[in-house]
Amino acid sequence: MPLVSVIISTYNRKKYVVKAINSVLEQTYKNLEIVVIDDGSADGTDEAVSELSKNNPEIIFIKNTANLGFVKTLNKGIFLAKGKYIARLDDDDFWQDPQKMEKQINFLENNPEYAIAGGGVIKIDKEGKEIVRFLLPETDEDIRKVILISNVFAHSAVIFKKDSWSQAGGYDEQFGFFSDWGLWLKLGKQGKFYNFQEFFICYSDQEQNFGRTSHDYEIRRKLAANIRLRIKYKKYYPGYKKAIFIGFANYFYSFLPLRKRIWPVIFWLRKLILGPSPYKYSEYNK
Numbered sequence: 001m002p003l004v005s006v007i008i009s010t011y012n013r014k015k016y017v018v019k020a021i022n023s024v025l026e027q028t029y030k031n032l033e034i035v036v037i038d039d040g041s042a043d044g045t046d047e048a049v050s051e052l053s054k055n056n057p058e059i060i061f062i063k064n065t066a067n068l069g070f071v072k073t074l075n076k077g078i079f080l081a082k083g084k085y086i087a088r089l090d091d092d093d094f095w096q097d098p099q100k101m102e103k104q105i106n107f108l109e110n111n112p113e114y115a116i117a118g119g120g121v122i123k124i125d126k127e128g129k130e131i132v133r134f135l136l137p138e139t140d141e142d143i144r145k146v147i148l149i150s151n152v153f154a155h156s157a158v159i160f161k162k163d164s165w166s167q168a169g170g171y172d173e174q175f176g177f178f179s180d181w182g183l184w185l186k187l188g189k190q191g192k193f194y195n196f197q198e199f200f201i202c203y204s205d206q207e208q209n210f211g212r213t214s215h216d217y218e219i220r221r222k223l224a225a226n227i228r229l230r231i232k233y234k235k236y237y238p239g240y241k242k243a244i245f246i247g248f249a250n251y252f253y254s255f256l257p258l259r260k261r262i263w264p265v266i267f268w269l270r271k272l273i274l275g276p277s278p279y280k281y282s283e284y285n286k
Contacts, residue, residue, distance in 0.1 A: 001029070001031050001105060001109075002031065002083070002084040002085060002105065002109070003031050003032065003033065003082060003083040003084055003085075004029065004031065004032045004033075004083045004084070004085045004086075004087055004101060004105060004159070005032070005033050005035055005078070005081030005082060005083030005085070005086055005087070005162070006024050006032055006033070006034045006035065006087045006088075006089055007035050007037075007074060007077040007078055007081060007086060007087070007088055007089070008020060008021065008024075008034065008035070008036045008037070008077075008089050008090070008091055009037050009039060009070055009073040009074050009077060009090075009091065010036060010037070010038055010039065010041065010045055010049070010091035011038070011039040011040065011041055011045075011067070011070075011091070012041045012042065012043045012045060013041070013043075013045060013091040013092055014041070014043045014044045014045040014048050016091055016092040016204070017036070017045060017048065017049060017091040017092075018048055018049070018052060019094050020089055020090070020091055020092070020093060020094045021034060021036065021049070021052060021056075021059065022052075022094075023089075023094035023095040023096070024089065024095065025056060025058070026095075026098050027095065027098055027099070027100065027101045027102070028098055028099050028101075028102050029099075029101035029102040029105060032058060032083070032087075032101070033058055033059075033060055033081070033082060033083060034056075034058050034059045034060065035060045035062070035077045035080060035081055036049050036059060036060070036061050036062070037062045037063070037064065037073050037076060037077045038061070038062070038063040038064065039064050039067050039068055039069070039070070039073045040063075040064050040065075040066060040067035040068075046061070046063050049061050060080075062076075062077070062080070064076075069173075070179075071171050071172075071173045071176065071179045072173065074088075074171050074179075075170045075171050075173075078162065078165055078170065079170075081162060083162060084161065084162060084163075085105060085108065085159050085160065085161055085162065086159065086160055086161070086162050086165060087101060087104075087158070087159045088155050088156055088157075088158055088159075088180075089156050089201075090155060090156045090203075092204045093156040093201055093202060093203050093204060094201070094202050095156075095200060095201055095202075096122060096199065096200070096201060096202045097119075097198065097199065097200050100119065100157075100200045100201075101159070103196060103198070104117045104119075104159045104196070105159065107194065107196075108159065108161075111192075111194075113191055113192050114140075114191055114192045114193070114194050115160060115161070115164050115187040115188065115190050115191030115192060115193070116153065116158055116159070116160040116164075116184060116187050116188075116191070116193060116194070117158065117159050117160075117194045117195070117196065118136065118153040118154055118157045118158045118159075118194070118195045118196070118200075119136075119154070119157040119195060119196040119198055119199070119200030119201070120133065120134060120135040120136065120154075120157070120195075120196070120197065120198055120199040120200060120201075121133065121134055121136075121154045121157065121199065121200075121201055121202075121203050122199050122201065122202045122203065123202075123203050123204075123205065124202050124203065124204055125204075126204070132281055132282075133199055133281070133282055134279040134280055134281045134282065135195070135197050135198075135199075135279070135280040135282075136152045136153065136154065136195045136278065136279060136280070137152050137195060137278050138194065138195050138196075138197055139193075139194070140192040140193045140194065142278075143193040143194075143195065144188065144193065144237055144238065145238060145239060146239060146278045147184065147185065147188065147193070147237055148185070148230055148233060148234070148237040148238070148239050148240060148243040149239050149242050149243045149246060149278075150277070150278050150279075151178070151180070151181040151184070152195070152278055152279075153180070153181075153184050153193075153195065154200075154201060154203065155180045156201045156203065157200045157201045158184075160187060164187055164190050164191065165183070165187075167190060168183060168186035168187055168189075168190065169186070170183075171183050172186075174225070174228070175225050175226075175228070175229050176221075176222065176225050177222045177225065178222070178225055178226050178229050181229060182229050182232075182233075185229070185232075185233045185236065185237070188236070188237070189236060216254065219254050220251065220254050220255075223247070223250050223251040223254060224251065226247055226250070227244070227247040227248065227251065230243045230244055230247050231244070
């Protein structure tokens, strides 16, 4: 079986990154390398990863001499990777299915026309308790219908070919927070899409600490990048009118006072106009 490079970019996540790495080491697929890039942490992340690597030669630890930012660090890690395939994992997430990689590599090796394979998500809170779980559209046809409207691949769940990443020019820095979505849109020009209807990852949504003004500015900056992303790829995927409507609606919504209070109404109107979400939510059976 081919070599797979797992890319983990980390920054001040000592509390989480070891769990992320261990979830890779627990995979049944063993022909892998784990490229961990520390983007200038100051909380002991580097010591924790270095200690773990002593007994696990699969771990390749790199520390940036200066903070490059998330997208540049990802591109650097993939450029240095030696694997045929690239698997992504964020430093505060972890893989909950030990056969995740085995399933995806078998699929991609047997179906070379596919450019990327993803899977379902279990969202957890800061204490590790499950909040919700969801699956994403499965087939290439269904994914293409909505990928310009919604990002229907979970970043920590995907595997793609390194050659395809190179041909696409890597992650596009201009899209920042949405650079993963931009990469999927580029990969879709080379091959087909697929999402396993299985729950592959546990996703932890870490809040950032901004002041109110800087937080609003950061939100609007991301939303403006999202609009540019949709415009750039409008010729390649259907649903542009809906996509651009959502983009501008979200942008203008960010300026509304008391927007949290009126969100239920906005959500209802969005569902009425655009139809149901492409995400398939299900409740956790405790």
